[in-house]
Amino acid sequence: MNDTLVDYSSLAAGQSVSRQVYLLDAQTVSAYIAAVADASPIAGSEFVPPMAVAALSVRGVVNDLRIPGGTLHLGQEIEFVDAVRVGETITCAAELSQNSLRGGSRILVVDLSVTAEDGKTVMTGKSTISVPV
Amino acid sequence: MGITAPVAAGDALASVQQLITQEAVSAYAKASGDFNPIHIDAEFAAGSHFGRRIAHGMMIAATVSELMAGAFGLDWARSGKLKLRFRAPVFPGDQIETRGTIKNVEGLEGGGRRITCTVVTVRVRQDPEEGDSEEAAITSLASVVVA
Numbered sequence: 001m002n003d004t005l006v007d008y009s010s011l012a013a014g015q016s017v018s019r020q021v022y023l024l025d026a027q028t029v030s031a032y033i034a035a036v037a038d039a040s041p042i043a044g045s046e047f048v049p050p051m052a053v054a055a056l057s058v059r060g061v062v063n064d065l066r067i068p069g070g071t072l073h074l075g076q077e078i079e080f081v082d083a084v085r086v087g088e089t090i091t092c093a094a095e096l097s098q099n100s101l102r103g104g105s106r107i108l109v110v111d112l113s114v115t116a117e118d119g120k121t122v123m124t125g126k127s128t129i130s131v132p133v
Numbered sequence: 134m135g136i137t138a139p140v141a142a143g144d145a146l147a148s149v150q151q152l153i154t155q156e157a158v159s160a161y162a163k164a165s166g167d168f169n170p171i172h173i174d175a176e177f178a179a180g181s182h183f184g185r186r187i188a189h190g191m192m193i194a195a196t197v198s199e200l201m202a203g204a205f206g207l208d209w210a211r212s213g214k215l216k217l218r219f220r221a222p223v224f225p226g227d228q229i230e231t232r233g234t235i236k237n238v239e240g241l242e243g244g245g246r247r248i249t250c251t252v253v254t255v256r257v258r259q260d261p262e263e264g265d266s267e268e269a270a271i272t273s274l275a276s277v278v279v280a
Contacts, residue, residue, distance in 0.1 A: 008168065028164075031270065032165070036164075037151055038195060038198075039199065042202045043199075043202075043262055044207075047210060050209065050213060051198035051264070055164075055167075055195075056165070058191055069174075069181075071169065071171075073191070074218070075218045076194065076217050077215065077217075078214070079212040079213070080212065081212075083207055126183065
């Protein structure tokens, strides 16, 4: 959370809104697994629970867009393309695809893309959020 | 890790149950880097239209991924598609349950099958006098390609 104000009305579709690099080391992955109590066979294996990758891609949007308190996450689409191994570094990028006013709230739709160290896409997605105006 | 049993439309997947605590929500804020005060600041949340702190949507959505990974293993991480809607907040102290049912199984050209599932995450309200009731917190459609 960041107190610096962003003029969301000035954001245009096609605009890059976030780019962050994250190291998915064992400590980071373990903290995620513990927080969500993931008991699936992927958790604790050599691979990262795929939703941890999605969570980090959303984190970039939350932080770089300085999303204010009271923002609601309305919907989320995710496509996992490949598994990520613990210890890998990923790059999460986000681009605004829609910006509109609806019912007293600003609706932002953000396209997400996550690439691995070799440049291959491991996840794509789309977040729909409602920012208070 | 992978699918180990035949699947057909109508089959139920193993469900995921969790008690959502404020400690877990705070731990998720640290793990995910999402420190929106609606999740962690009681005073701020009291002034919101929810009236109290709520869990992160993506934290609750993790149970959808857990369910799919439990059923389909690494195939989920390599080919999973998920479309979900957050329909109602989940509050610390809530018991949730995520349930999935296979909607259809489609043979793919070149081999393999795409399995599509409907998944719903509900808040379970336990009332000793009026009985248990449920409210959908997340509804989703999830699909995965398996051999």
